[in-house]
Amino acid sequence: MQGPAFVKIDGVSLVYRQAEEETLAVEDLNIDIQEGEFVAVVGPSGCGKSTLMKLVTGLLDTTAGRITIGGKPVKGPVQGVGMAFQNSTLLPWRSTLDNVMLPLEIVEPHKRRLRKEKKAYIEQAMALLKTVGLADFADKFPWQLSGGMQQRANVCRSIIHNPRLLMLDEPFGALDAFTREELWGVMQALWMEKKFTSILITHDLREATFLADRVFVMSKRPGKIILSKEIDVPRPRTLDTTFEPHFGEIVHELREHIHSVRES
Amino acid sequence: MMSEKTLIRLMPWLVTIGLFILWELLCIVTGIEKFILPRPTLVFETMVQFAPQIAHHSLQTLYTTTAGFVLGVVGGGLLGVFIGASRLVYVGLYPVLVGFNSIPKVALVPVLVIWFGIGTVPAIITAFVISFFPIVVNVATGLATIEPELRDVLRSLGASKTEILTKIGLPRAMPYLFASLKIAITLAFVGSVIAETVASNEGIGYLMLSASSSYNVPLVFAGLVVVAVMGVVMYAVAVWFERRMTGWAFRGSDLMS
Ligand SMILES: Nc1ncnc2c1ncn2[C@@H]1O[C@H](COP(=O)(O)OP(=O)(O)O)[C@@H](O)[C@H]1O
Numbered sequence A: 001m002q003g004p005a006f007v008k009i010d011g012v013s014l015v016y017r018q019a020e021e022e023t024l025a026v027e028d029l030n031i032d033i034q035e036g037e038f039v040a041v042v043g044p045s046g047c048g049k050s051t052l053m054k055l056v057t058g059l060l061d062t063t064a065g066r067i068t069i070g071g072k073p074v075k076g077p078v079q080g081v082g083m084a085f086q087n088s089t090l091l092p093w094r095s096t097l098d099n100v101m102l103p104l105e106i107v108e109p110h111k112r113r114l115r116k117e118k119k120a121y122i123e124q125a126m127a128l129l130k131t132v133g134l135a136d137f138a139d140k141f142p143w144q145l146s147g148g149m150q151q152r153a154n155v156c157r158s159i160i161h162n163p164r165l166l167m168l169d170e171p172f173g174a175l176d177a178f179t180r181e182e183l184w185g186v187m188q189a190l191w192m193e194k195k196f197t198s199i200l201i202t203h204d205l206r207e208a209t210f211l212a213d214r215v216f217v218m219s220k221r222p223g224k225i226i227l228s229k230e231i232d233v234p235r236p237r238t239l240d241t242t243f244e245p246h247f248g249e250i251v252h253e254l255r256e257h258i259h260s261v262r263e264s
Numbered sequence B: 001m002m003s004e005k006t007l008i009r010l011m012p013w014l015v016t017i018g019l020f021i022l023w024e025l026l027c028i029v030t031g032i033e034k035f036i037l038p039r040p041t042l043v044f045e046t047m048v049q050f051a052p053q054i055a056h057h058s059l060q061t062l063y064t065t066t067a068g069f070v071l072g073v074v075g076g077g078l079l080g081v082f083i084g085a086s087r088l089v090y091v092g093l094y095p096v097l098v099g100f101n102s103i104p105k106v107a108l109v110p111v112l113v114i115w116f117g118i119g120t121v122p123a124i125i126t127a128f129v130i131s132f133f134p135i136v137v138n139v140a141t142g143l144a145t146i147e148p149e150l151r152d153v154l155r156s157l158g159a160s161k162t163e164i165l166t167k168i169g170l171p172r173a174m175p176y177l178f179a180s181l182k183i184a185i186t187l188a189f190v191g192s193v194i195a196e197t198v199a200s201n202e203g204i205g206y207l208m209l210s211a212s213s214s215y216n217v218p219l220v221f222a223g224l225v226v227v228a229v230m231g232v233v234m235y236a237v238a239v240w241f242e243r244r245m246t247g248w249a250f251r252g253s254d255l256m257s
């Protein structure tokens, strides 16, 4: 492995405390992620994937272990992280363009410059919308867009400010199969252009294999990493790639691990 | 042929006119005395006859209602923001508010009379306290029910509490605020009329009380009709306002358009 890890998750556990009840959600997680790497985390529902994401972004404090990003320990919400969730969380009172530009109103140095360089920023946002095929929908409101379009806008919003770290929590989970596979291509193109360090959480093994450089398989609760799999499929990957034998073998191997997890 | 749309538009008028005709017929058929239940035609006649007085007292009621309502919106809106934005304020104040809200407001009027004397002020204050609560509750609800994922998105961008409030909290609370206005305005109206009935020598409530003590029953009913009409008009204004301000929350439905 080359150089020190950008994101380092070191022996991390988390216990949820609710009244008297304690839930050990994740246990002794160890993950190293290189700068610019795209990793995916798969695992059965309820195994602590979203918890992991909240830990990495500092929205939750670890119960044990430590997480560093760029060498700095995570304490409190990490600033400037891009995030996209399954439900699109677009603001219904803002147009698509204004939704996508939201992070620029919050993250420095854009926040400071936004007023003066509004035009340039709008151009930048429009260019991004164009690459995901939403240029004609910039002035539309979220409820005027289809589910797939909303998710495109959502992904645009998560990367408009060139985040150091991109967190995707089942962003395509609610979409139909066709739209989902289409968006894999969109996502891959965006990542190949900008190369932000990305963590994708999903329960779709083909999605993980299509998008990631490395896939981590988590056990059921309490979540532990039981497999780290290098995806040595050349990029750009296409939908045809997913029908190649090697791709199939990888998906198959991941599936077997998930199965062994569920039966144990 | 009448389209369904025009029919929907006409329906409220048809029903209202129908009710008046029914009332008129009922009076004629039963021959009921006019100092018990006057016919609507007589009520309207009285309305015309007493037009100047009715106008004067309605304006007074309109004034106290609006003043109390505006105070309620400003005060209720602000308190709603504090309660919705801070868990601590919520925990501390909410039970107190609920307790306060369960006091029948008419019971407050005597206290207000002691403090401020008979007249305009008790009516305004009663309208204020009665319209205040639904606004607080609605605004606080709008703020408190921000989707946790959305909050996470903003927090991990590095947004401050104030930024979360102004970028998502307040816009999100707007439809809740405007939805509460139509309830609040009708309540404010109830409040001011009650206060005027008990403790004023002006206003539509006072007009009805004095008409009733001189057995001018048609005038009492004229007052009731005016109260109802004003209530409907204010409600409609609030709905219109709601539509204008928060169209996005209705997703292009054409009800009430
Ligand atoms: N705020 C919370 N309080 C208590 N338990 C929680 C909380 N959030 C999640 N959990 C529990 O932790 C476990 C992992 O949750 P989560 O990370 O959301 O799983 P996943 O995203 O993999 O489906 C689940 O069993 C869930 O019930």
Ligand SMILES: [Mg+2]
Binding pocket: A049, A050, A051, A169
């Ligand atoms: Mg989850």
